[in-house]
Structures are given as structure tokens and as C-alpha cells.
Amino acid sequence: MKDSQGNIKVKDRRKIVILGGGFGGINVLRRLESKFENDFTVDVSIVSKDNFFLFTPMLPEVSSGMIETRHIVTPIRAFCKRARFYEATIRSVDFQKRQITIANVIDSGNDQTKWHDHVLDYDHLVISLGGETNFFGMEDVKKYSHTMKSLGDAIVLRNHVIDMLEQASIEQDVELRKSLMTFVVVGAGFAGVETVGELNALVRDAVRDFYHDINIKDIRVILVDAMDEILPEVSNDLSKFATQKLKESGIEIILKSPVSTATPSNMKLKDGTTIGTHTLVWAGGVTPEKIVKELQCEHDRGGRISVNEFLELNGMNGVYALGDCASITDKHTGRPYPPTAQNAVEQAKVVADNLISAVRGGNKVNFNYKSRGIMAQIGKRKGVGILFGIKTHGLLAWMIWRYYYLSHLPTFEKKLRVLADWFIDLFFKPDITRLKIFTEGQEAQTKTFSGDVNVSSESKTKSETT
Numbered sequence: 001m002k003d004s005q006g007n008i009k010v011k012d013r014r015k016i017v018i019l020g021g022g023f024g025g026i027n028v029l030r031r032l033e034s035k036f037e038n039d040f041t042v043d044v045s046i047v048s049k050d051n052f053f054l055f056t057p058m059l060p061e062v063s064s065g066m067i068e069t070r071h072i073v074t075p076i077r078a079f080c081k082r083a084r085f086y087e088a089t090i091r092s093v094d095f096q097k098r099q100i101t102i103a104n105v106i107d108s109g110n111d112q113t114k115w116h117d118h119v120l121d122y123d124h125l126v127i128s129l130g131g132e133t134n135f136f137g138m139e140d141v142k143k144y145s146h147t148m149k150s151l152g153d154a155i156v157l158r159n160h161v162i163d164m165l166e167q168a169s170i171e172q173d174v175e176l177r178k179s180l181m182t183f184v185v186v187g188a189g190f191a192g193v194e195t196v197g198e199l200n201a202l203v204r205d206a207v208r209d210f211y212h213d214i215n216i217k218d219i220r221v222i223l224v225d226a227m228d229e230i231l232p233e234v235s236n237d238l239s240k241f242a243t244q245k246l247k248e249s250g251i252e253i254i255l256k257s258p259v260s261t262a263t264p265s266n267m268k269l270k271d272g273t274t275i276g277t278h279t280l281v282w283a284g285g286v287t288p289e290k291i292v293k294e295l296q297c298e299h300d301r302g303g304r305i306s307v308n309e310f311l312e313l314n315g316m317n318g319v320y321a322l323g324d325c326a327s328i329t330d331k332h333t334g335r336p337y338p339p340t341a342q343n344a345v346e347q348a349k350v351v352a353d354n355l356i357s358a359v360r361g362g363n364k365v366n367f368n369y370k371s372r373g374i375m376a377q378i379g380k381r382k383g384v385g386i387l388f389g390i391k392t393h394g395l396l397a398w399m400i401w402r403y404y405y406l407s408h409l410p411t412f413e414k415k416l417r418v419l420a421d422w423f424i425d426l427f428f429k430p431d432i433t434r435l436k437i438f439t440e441g442q443e444a445q446t447k448t449f450s451g452d453v454n455v456s457s458e459s460k461t462k463s464e465t466t
């Protein structure tokens, strides 16, 4: 149906709705935008709770201050040439009615959060809602640990670590001082290993350059995991290389040791070991969000959405899932694809192509991706990885890592800014400015969280509000 000017009425357009503005969602959007640039029969919308796309592989570098906060985020609207963007939370999906309920928050910060609901109709739906940190039901660990998932997490962790250095430099109680100088990261996957590498570099550089009251030998940076090796995604010898390099840079590694409990000032392992620390970073895994687990569709045992080879939900024509929230079996390994940005980006190409076929006519394509490689940074100027079957480590791996991820960072402006950050870091000391951006009430709350010592840890207050 056309109106008097010959334009197709909005209600007659094919509506594609994308849920999530991360690696999966944004890359579906970008491919659709380029294909449907002048096609007014299609109406694309994207919904995400943040108004920016976060480039997570560089998040640990934000936590160490190597990269400025805003340089690894891009506004989602920058990708929307014709698409509509809604900054909102997805509340429910009704597959029968083909409707999504989304909500924005009015007056947040008051006693009562006021959700304002809106309903979106769809003809085709893309679910790419990522995941949240998995605490395996340990409420105390959740309460007293930092996470490394959002931009807010990285900012909070950096402020907290600098705060620990300030506290340690005036503290006379030897045991307390030691625990303030002990930093523990749990989880030896990519996020955990990259975070511990950055944290270690920040603490050691800062103490060497600025905190002359602190003995560098008192610093303990510890990586803990329940498994028997770090970086299980890479080969055994590369994992051993990474272990050796982390140890050489002063990081202690404790393996085969699940965590049992945590308090504001210590953490316990299942074997009974207690480590005094005021900084516990939890990077122990991801699990789908509640909204994903509760969708009326097939899930795997971990709650991820099961999809077929076209990345379509079984029995639901036109509904796709991808990225960390989807369970897709890798035919090359027989195991599910791991939750990586690389996989989400490749899946996005297939989802977008299948949507284009659905609109324009054509055959569906299979997802049959074989990883070309995997890389991780393990501290300053060190990396490990496998590329096209070739193992690489050390400075070369680190340089390839940087080149690869810089080339994938959206927009020329952000690439230039990150490049400038890396360049500047070569010549200057770390910036140890700690910005206090809280109101009086919030400051009081942070003190409660900090427990017996009066150390402010913004993590709880800040991460709960971000």
C-alpha cells in the first residue's frame, strides 16, 4: 500500500528488529544497512540498553588506563543510516504475536524505578543479547567482587586499584597493608588473563613511578582458576608459554582451585586456602541473561538459545539468535562455538544474509565457520596466539593482536584515538588520577561495602548504577 505521494506506508514495510547492540547485533545491522540503503520496503530497528557499542577486547586496557574510556565505544546511532535505534531494556518477547516489549526508565534513582513500556511488532527478529557474568550461585562472591564486562566495570576497577595503592601507602598495619596490595583475578580464560596482565602492569608501574612508600615486593597479583591450565582455547604449549610469561612478570598462578567464598577483605578456595585481599576480580564465565533463559524456545543445558545451521530458532521461521546467547555446534570440533567476538561477527554475516534472502528471495546459507586463529594479550608487549595454524608468541603475537583488533575497531576516528593512546603510553608514566564522581550518599554506601577498613570501593555503587 502506498500513500498519496507514492511512499510505502510504514505498516506495510517488512519489519526487522535486532535485539542487542554488541558484536552480533551491530554487525547484522551494518550488513543490512549497506544492502537495504535505498530499499524502503524494509524497516530495520535495533534495541539495546546502552546507546553505544563496546569493543570488549580492549576493555582490560581501559581498566589499566592505557586507553581512554570513550575511545573503545561507538554510539549505535553512528551505525544507523536509516535504521531506528531505541535505547531501552527488552522486557519480553511474544513469539506468537510477533511482538517485543521494550521499556525505558523514567526517574531512575528514585525509590521506585518507573518502567515505560512500548511494543514493537516484527516480521523478522534477531536475538543477540550476549550474556552476563556467571557466579555459579555464589552470592557472596557476586557481592564482593568486581566484574569485567562493561565500561563501568573497567572504570570502577581502575579507580579501586588506585585507591588500594593510596590506602596501602599510608597504612601502618603490616597485614592490612599486604592485603591491600594483593589483587586476585579469578578465571583464566581470555577476559581473566588479559585483565590480570593489565592489572599487573598498572600496579607495578604505578608503584615504581609514584608510590615510594610501598615496597614493590609486597605486591601480589594472583590468577586463580578451577581448571588445570590457563587459556584452554589455545594449544597446550601456548598455554604453557603464557603461564611462564605471566609468572616472569610477577603474577602468581593458582590452578585446580575453585573459589568457595569471599568477604570484603578475603577470599577462600575450596582447599581451605584463605587469601587476604580487597580486590577480587571475577571473570569466571558467562551465562545468558534471565530474559534469554525464559524465552519460550529451545535452550541448551546452560540456558543458551538452540539454533539450527541457519542460526534460526527451531520451528520459528524468521527468528534468529547469535553470539554469546546462542548455542551453535561447531561441525569441525563437535563442540559448541565458544563465546567470542570473532564468532559473533561471523554469525552476524550469516544471519544478515539469511534476512536479505528472506526479503529479496534466495536460498538460506549455513553457518559453517572454521576459526582462522585466536590471540590474547598477556601483559605489556606480550601475546600468544594461533593464526592459520601457526603458533606465535611474545612481541610478534602482541603486535599482531594490536593490528588485528585495531583494524576491527569501528570508525577511523576511534582507531586514530586508540593508536594515539598506545603511542603516548610508550613515553609517559601511568596516569594515577582517581576521579571521585559520587554524591555524599553514594560515598557512604561505598564505605559500608568496604567493610572493616575504610577503603572506598566504588564498584558496588557504580556497577549497580551503570
Ligand SMILES: Cc1cc2nc3c(=O)[nH]c(=O)nc-3n(C[C@H](O)[C@H](O)[C@H](O)COP(=O)(O)OP(=O)(O)OC[C@H]3O[C@@H](n4cnc5c(N)ncnc54)[C@H](O)[C@@H]3O)c2cc1C
Binding pocket: 019, 020, 021, 022, 023, 024, 025, 047, 048, 049, 050, 056, 057, 058, 059, 060, 088, 089, 090, 091, 128, 129, 130, 131, 148, 149, 190, 191, 194, 289, 291, 322, 323, 324, 325, 339, 340, 341, 342, 343, 344, 375, 376
Ligand atoms: C573483558 C573481555 C575481553 C574479551 N576479549 C575478547 C577477545 O580478545 N576476543 C574475542 O573474540 N572475544 C573477546 N571477548 C568476548 C566478546 O566480548 C563476546 O564474545 C562478544 O561481545 C559477544 O557478542 P554478542 O553480540 O553476543 O554480545 P555482546 O557484545 O555482549 O552484546 C550484547 C548486547 O545486548 C545488550 N543487552 C543485553 N541484555 C539486554 C536487555 N535486556 N535489553 C537491552 N539490551 C540488552 C547489551 O547492552 C549489548 O549491547 C571478551 C569479553 C570480555 C568481557
